[in-house]
Amino acid sequence: MYAYDELDRTLLHERVEEFRDQVKRRLSGELTEDEFKILRLQNGVYLQLHAYMFRVAIPYGTLSTKQLRALAHVARRYDRGYGHFTTRQNIQFNWIKLAELPDALADLAEVGIHAMQTSGNNMRNVTSDQWAGVAPGEVEDPRIWSELLRQHTTLHPEFSFLPRKFKIAITASEHDRAAIKIHDIGLRLHKNADGETGFEVLVGGGLGRTPFIAKTIKPFVHGRDILSYVEAILRVYNQYGRRDNIYKARIKILVHELGIEKFGKEVEEEWQQLRDSALTLDDGAIEEVRSRFSYPAYEKLPHMPDELKQAAHDPLFERWRKNSVFPHKVQGYSIVTLSLKPVGGPPGDATAEQMDVIADLADRYSFGEIRVGHEQNLALPHVAKRDLPALWKALDKAGLATPNVNLVSDIIACPGLDYCSLANARSIPIAQELTRRFANHDTAGLIGRLHINISGCINACGHHHVGHIGILGVEKNGEEFYQITIGGRADEGAALGTLIGPSVPYGEVADVVEDIVEAYLALRYSPDELFIDTVKRLGVEPFKERVYATR
Amino acid sequence: MTSPLEQKKIRITGPSVVTANRTHDGVVIYRTPQHGWSSRLADAAIVRTSDDARALLAEAVADDVGAIGAYIAPVAIKDNGEIAPGNLREHIRSEGLTIELPVPA
Numbered sequence: 001m002y003a004y005d006e007l008d009r010t011l012l013h014e015r016v017e018e019f020r021d022q023v024k025r026r027l028s029g030e031l032t033e034d035e036f037k038i039l040r041l042q043n044g045v046y047l048q049l050h051a052y053m054f055r056v057a058i059p060y061g062t063l064s065t066k067q068l069r070a071l072a073h074v075a076r077r078y079d080r081g082y083g084h085f086t087t088r089q090n091i092q093f094n095w096i097k098l099a100e101l102p103d104a105l106a107d108l109a110e111v112g113i114h115a116m117q118t119s120g121n122n123m124r125n126v127t128s129d130q131w132a133g134v135a136p137g138e139v140e141d142p143r144i145w146s147e148l149l150r151q152h153t154t155l156h157p158e159f160s161f162l163p164r165k166f167k168i169a170i171t172a173s174e175h176d177r178a179a180i181k182i183h184d185i186g187l188r189l190h191k192n193a194d195g196e197t198g199f200e201v202l203v204g205g206g207l208g209r210t211p212f213i214a215k216t217i218k219p220f221v222h223g224r225d226i227l228s229y230v231e232a233i234l235r236v237y238n239q240y241g242r243r244d245n246i247y248k249a250r251i252k253i254l255v256h257e258l259g260i261e262k263f264g265k266e267v268e269e270e271w272q273q274l275r276d277s278a279l280t281l282d283d284g285a286i287e288e289v290r291s292r293f294s295y296p297a298y299e300k301l302p303h304m305p306d307e308l309k310q311a312a313h314d315p316l317f318e319r320w321r322k323n324s325v326f327p328h329k330v331q332g333y334s335i336v337t338l339s340l341k342p343v344g345g346p347p348g349d350a351t352a353e354q355m356d357v358i359a360d361l362a363d364r365y366s367f368g369e370i371r372v373g374h375e376q377n378l379a380l381p382h383v384a385k386r387d388l389p390a391l392w393k394a395l396d397k398a399g400l401a402t403p404n405v406n407l408v409s410d411i412i413a414c415p416g417l418d419y420c421s422l423a424n425a426r427s428i429p430i431a432q433e434l435t436r437r438f439a440n441h442d443t444a445g446l447i448g449r450l451h452i453n454i455s456g457c458i459n460a461c462g463h464h465h466v467g468h469i470g471i472l473g474v475e476k477n478g479e480e481f482y483q484i485t486i487g488g489r490a491d492e493g494a495a496l497g498t499l500i501g502p503s504v505p506y507g508e509v510a511d512v513v514e515d516i517v518e519a520y521l522a523l524r525y526s527p528d529e530l531f532i533d534t535v536k537r538l539g540v541e542p543f544k545e546r547v548y549a550t551r
Numbered sequence: 552m553t554s555p556l557e558q559k560k561i562r563i564t565g566p567s568v569v570t571a572n573r574t575h576d577g578v579v580i581y582r583t584p585q586h587g588w589s590s591r592l593a594d595a596a597i598v599r600t601s602d603d604a605r606a607l608l609a610e611a612v613a614d615d616v617g618a619i620g621a622y623i624a625p626v627a628i629k630d631n632g633e634i635a636p637g638n639l640r641e642h643i644r645s646e647g648l649t650i651e652l653p654v655p656a
Contacts, residue, residue, distance in 0.1 A: 026574070028616075032615050049643060050644065050648075051576070080652060081653070097576040349653045417639065421620075478639070
């Protein structure tokens with residue numbers, strides 16, 4: 001966990017009081033909506049179909065139990081008893097009243113969380129690997145760097161009015177769980193030949209209307225130079241990024257139009273002005289942040305405790321363990337993913353009661369810490385293996401032990417037309433129907449790793465471009481239709497999916513996905529060949545034939 | 552589809568209403584013939600020409616304290632005179648989500 005200092009706490013409280021005054025002036029008519037809109041957006045407040053939506057940041061996906069209970073409290077006191085975890089380590093509340101927002105923010109500030117820069121044309125929540133600090137083989141904990149960047153960019157005047165929103169993600173593992181290649185800046189922590197820690201810097205990734213996979217702009221930037229290098233990128237973006245056309249304002253368009261070499265040259269020139277300045281991080285500054293992260297006092301525990309051996313006789317426990325429990329860097333411990341994708345449920349939603357249960361279980365079994373992943377699931381990062389059977393029973397009782405992590409029913413979906421004012425089509429009912437079609441967890445296990453992503457419009461909040469199967473809702477003559485892509489991926493091998501053919505109506509989407517999955521099962525080289533690898537080997541044609549032969 | 556919130560040219564092809572969200576709590580509201588707002592679609596003022604729609608929208612937008620994001624939305628008038636939402640988006644705004652809430656209301 002990261003411990004905030006007095007400066008952080010003062011900042012949050014001052015920010016709440018500032019927003020309280022702005023809301024008061026808005027409700028009295030002193031501020032018009034045009035004047036107020038940018039202020040509310042900078043505090044994470046959108047207007048959606050039915051109500052205001054309030055987006056709260058969970059920096060680098062790390063939550064304490066106290067913070068999770070505060071989110072449960074906000075859900076219960078100010079909303080309708082649940083929250084929605086997003087694809088960028090945020091949580092959204094869908095029914096919040098403007099008049100009550102300052103109180104909700106004040107309650108969150110008490111536990112050190114906020115909604116600053118979760119919206120608007122500024123630097124958004126810096127995200128990271130939800131397994132940061134516990135993943136085996138990690139170079140080092142990427143959250144230290146996420147926090148340094150968070151501190152530097154929060155309320156930074158130069159980055160508060162960018163041409164468009166700006167997102168950074170950091171990973172320190174070979175397997176990218178932070179989807180860095182679909183971010184404006186992706187940072188991959190690694191060591192150079194001299195053993196120094198630094199970053200491969202990627203730039204210009206993003207989805208939406210014009211999707212791009214990020215390109216490497218510099219293979220190695222020393223850790224001490226990361227603030228100046230990121231600032232150089234932002235300065236070039238601020239100077240050349242388009243402000244006249246919202247659809248061309250993201251940095252990905254600038255990188256694409258200039259070309260990565262020219263863009264890189266501009267950044268390099270800017271960086272030469274900035275490096276070796278006050279932005280250079282000395283060891284003391286890095287250590288100061290590092291020292292504010294606390295790590296559990298792990299016990300020395302056996303690799304295979306008796307409790308686990310005994311529980312292995314229960315096939316339901318074993319199925320969950322094999323699916324949802326992952327190796328930890330410390331012997332005797334595990335990382336446990338909590339699926340927020342129950343059969344028939346809206347992806348990523350958790351009730352206030354579930355949040356409280358998770359907080360209690362995290363206190364008992366995970367040193368009081370919870371993580372949030374971009375796949376819209378949660379994780380307990382420090383569970384002793386001996387505690388897994390007891391944890392599983394408690395999770396199962398709370399509907400949080402669905403053994404479908406990384407399987408076909410572990411669907412990423414945006415809120416879609418049920419909530420969102422931008423959406424053209426619904427996402428959640430499509431996801432719910434698919435989870436029912438693939439409700440048999442044994443069958444899903446045989447299908448293997450398969451990521452379905454659903455977006456209700458081209459803004460791509462459900463990351464459909466990088467789903468192994470991507471589903472995009474469009475509107476045709478007032479009806480909901482869906483384009484299907486296959487072959488996308490969001491990890492270190494990030495790729496955009498390929499459209500398989502004409503869009504299909506709402507009622508046929510689940511049938512089409514079943515056809516695609518059946519085609520895969522017939523075509524795969526062996527049960528070990530993942531869906532994504534079969535698509536890579538064969539291309540989209542066999543899947544297209546299967547889907548459209550009878551349509 | 553362009554969001555109705557970004558409506559620039561106003562041209563209606565059938566019966567329409569002006570809808571918005573209430574400023575203090577975001578609740579969906581409709582402009583009424585009495586120059587006020589109602590959370591019931593049944594109470595909405597119906598316009599049938601672009602000029603009337605423009606005028607009703609101008610009146611709604613002028614109430615910046617009471618409502619935000621006002622725009623013109625299509626409706627259908629049933630044989631019994633009942634007003635029904637004219638598309639799925641408006642159906643969802645008027646009738647609520649097409650899914651069950653995680654916590655029953």
